[in-house]
Amino acid sequence: MSSVHYCCGGTDIVKEHPYSHLIDTVKDGTIKFFNPQKLNDPRYDKLPLSIRVMLEATIRNCDGVYTKEEDVQNILDWQQQQNKAEVPFSPARVLLQDFTGIPAMVDLAAMRDAVAKHGVDPSLVNPKCPTDLIVDHSLQIDFSKWSLKNQEMELIRNKERLQFFKWCSKAFKNVNVVPPDVGAVHQVNLEYLSRVVQLSDGFIYPDSVVGTDSHTTMINGLGILGWGVGGIESEAVMLGQPVSLTLPQVVGCKLVGSINPLTTSIDIVLGITKHLRQAGIAGKFVEFFGPGVSQLSAPDRTTIANMCPEYNATVSFFPVDQVTLKHFKKTNFTQEKLELLESYMKAVKLFRSYEDPSEDPEYSEVIEINLSSMVPYVSGPKRPQDRVAVGDMKEDFQSCLDEKVGFKGFHISKEKQEIRVPFLHCGQEYQLAHGSVVIAAVISCTNNCNPSVMLTAGLLAKKAVEAGLVVKPYIRTSLAPGSGMVTHYLSTSGVLPYFNQLGFEVIGYGCATCVGNTAPLPEAVVDAIKQGDLVACGVLSGNRHFEGRLCDCVRANYLASPPLVVAYAIAGTVGIDFEKEPLAGVTSEGKEVFLRDIWPSREEVQQTEEDTVISSIFKELRGRMKKGNTFWSNIECSDSVVFPWDPKSTYIRSPSFFSRLSKELPQPQSIENAHALLFLGDKVTTDHISPAGSIARVSAAAKYLLSKRLTPREFNSYGARRGNDAVMTRGTFASIKLCNRFMGKPGPKTLHIPSGQTMDVFEAAERYQRDGIPLIILAGKDYGSGNSRDWVAKGPYLMGVRAVIAESFEKLHKNQLVGMGIMPLQFLPGQNADSLELNGKERFTISLPDTLSPRQQLSVQVNPPDSGTAVRASFFPQCTS
Known part of the structure; x- marks a missing residue:
């Protein structure tokens, strides 16, 4: 029914x-x-x-x-x-961005081919759940100071992908494609797609969404329930299946106290992140309540909700209240719709008055956070959870130089810590040292939806320019707004020219620095970093900054609010105490300028926001959505029901998943005499498993593209080529930061155990498959943490991996493995590869019983070269669904 x-x-x-x-x-x-x-x-x-x-x-x-x-x-x-x-x-809609959306749409197109071969009408293959796909992840920074050229290059470089997206928008029902140069996925979701309530077939009900972008949770700040899923799960939802989840515990986060005038929403985000991460809320819902919530604007709430994956919550939910209504009154909601929204939400008790404690529900547990305790923070140098008070930044970076190599340390000897490397840039001599800032990026993924934070940065830039301060020209500065809305209010408020004068020019709309698409640093800068073995720094206002992700030679990356990105760019180093030291020597007038001298007051920011963030900026987005752009409008695509695959295409290829499609449900098969393709440690992220950045010239993927007569300039990125399984399989485990215990140093190499040869991971997997040998992966804790992307499961599957044995899994990735038919097996508590004295060179046999049940213990037989030890592993409940 x-x-x-x-x-x-x-x-x-x-x-x-x-x-x-x-x-x-x-x-x-x-x-x-x-x-x-x-x-x-x-x-x-x-x-x-x-x-x-x-x-x-x-x-x-x-x-x-x-x-x-x-x-x-x-x-x-x-x-x-x-x-x-x-x-x-069952969510009301599905949200896709192009990096993770293109594999889903390619799969749907391949499904049409497969059902057609069985005599079924291919036009019947359509998403049942309304699906929005936003093309926003293909932008690369080829020209750091000329945004129009970046957009032109984006469209030319990705023409094949855009043609495919255009075909999808015409061929599939319930699919809405938002073309490039409109805005980043989460920004469009917040400004245009969000409804709070949906109307369909005469019924009203709450809006809800699952998405394949890590920022999907931002929507919870508007009282809309939503979270991130993998591409495989999103495809199931698109085709009408609900998401299956364990009924979550809900942590009530009670906010009390008053916000310090100098504290930005990013500081509050990092403060809440620290509290909730320490509270151990992995896999739980967080719901905010208490009198402090009313002090947060809707953009503040979405910024806070955005970071919930970083403290491992599923969602961070802010129920609808008067602040939410006030926000939508400034956007695309008519008074009639607002009244309907309020009437419905109150009728079903989904509307909150945070000042009334009698409305507080019962929670699994309550955590109280005092907003007055929040002070400016940054996060880094390698992980978002490593929070550092700005006042302690200089001392903390020094300790990072001293500490042994790890999540915080770089282990630089004392005699090398004071090194200064001179270099020439544009005819002028500069010096680099440990802590020198070489990348400063105000980017789209976290903060641009929040006018107060962006306007603070703009007003700071204005005051800095007026004080005679500059940013050194060798620093790779960029401003990538999430949408034209941000550019609009920065321009209207009069601060955009000051951003430009400091080098923060708008480079385009879409993900850039955070996905590794930073333009190459000047050669002289790279040479100086290498010469001094310097720990150079990147500072960005995003939420992804793993080591090596921004640039291979930049080892320390810090997340910071947009105004602090500007401040550190002016200072040129993270080794500064803003309270005691001036930003950059003295001005032409001989005056020292401290950060406090140019930091705008909260009242000044709020007044500017009120004067500029008005309904017209939201109407401007709606206008772009309806108008589209000339390039997109002129793209030609086939009108065929099935997609006309081009065998010469290196972007779009029909995957092999459906070549053996049958009407019978496949049954799990035992695994006999498998070898370990990789022997990994803890914290293996999805970046390690399936990189999203540039394609290295010596990689297996590069060899494939060279065989297709492409030049390295035409390689593009792994993210852009997710519609080609040949590239993505070769890109699996291709990260230069992959630490494989079979190898003596990081890199995308492994040991082919039968021959004893070292080779690329893909080449080893290919050889194992030719020999008919199944594969497993051994890993430690938190396997698969990080961004959701379906190739982290599809790639290993196509490599022949049948099981992953780890101490623990990130839940979303575990579900992805199950969806692809890879068994996620977990060591029993207290056990791991080392405690069982495994060296990874054994042969593994996993026998499956006729029926499986949740948490069932399976015997994994380990054969010589070791002594035949039997490893016991727990079978995850999702595997039986």
């Missing part, structure tokens, strides 16, 4: 719905909705509001197949069933 939401209406169908008695009306009876309050169950009022959203979706989509009445009862009984019961969740 289909749910009411997906039906074409009709009273007969509504009557058959098991919860039709809950149907209520709003707006003079013209719009219907399922009202959980009509259950007359006292447990509803005690549920966290994020769980109430899940309950409504489960009631509305209860079809007896994917979603059952038992699921509704489990959610109602959340206090007892949390962290126990598996429940389905």
